[in-house]
Amino acid sequence: ELKVEQNPLFLSMQEGKNYTIYCNYSTTSDRLYWYRQDPGKSLESLFVLLSNGAVKQEGRLMASLDTKARLSTLHITAAVHDLSATYFCAVDISAGGTSYGKLTFGQGTILTVHP
């Protein structure tokens, strides 16, 4: 059974600081997604990572994928209050050779950015 584990689960940061959220998964996959969820809202897609060594950046967020280590990271640079949300990684574990987007999610990391 695939396990997707994020750490930390809770992250309290000061504005302006940098930090990294880690996402480890237990089986081979080269299809990893990052989502953001604001309180009471739905999930918003942030990044899609589809190959070993993939790196994507958007604003203060940068995501990377190491398929050999089964690890993805979400790096936050110079955090601002607007980044406060819950961040989920998700791995596509569709069976067989054809991907159809069956996602297994990590537990989520609740990020709070303080002034």
Added chain:
Amino acid sequence: GAGVSQSPSNKVTEKGKDVELRCDPISGHTALYWYRQSLGQGLEFLIYFQGNSAPDKSGLPSDRFSAERTGGSVSTLTIQRTQQEDSAVYLCASSLTGGRGNIQYFGAGTRLSVL
């Protein structure tokens, strides 16, 4: 354009009653997914539709749960004889084809409370 729409947004029901949850995907999206989000279990995959067919319904927790999709568009998730452990937020997502790397766009969810 319009995103994924779910109704109702909140549903309170008594134990033992049946409920129907509706999802309107983004127009033109052939793939549709149902997930469940609860405090204890996190985000869990329930079922995947490609067109009107459900090639993967492996995440449905029991035979009280069923889903259908008609016209390659609207989907209904039905829970019969609801139990308290069914209380959760039920999320629907759609993607263009379901293929590798397709982003899933999520609706705002239906919060189900079983009393």
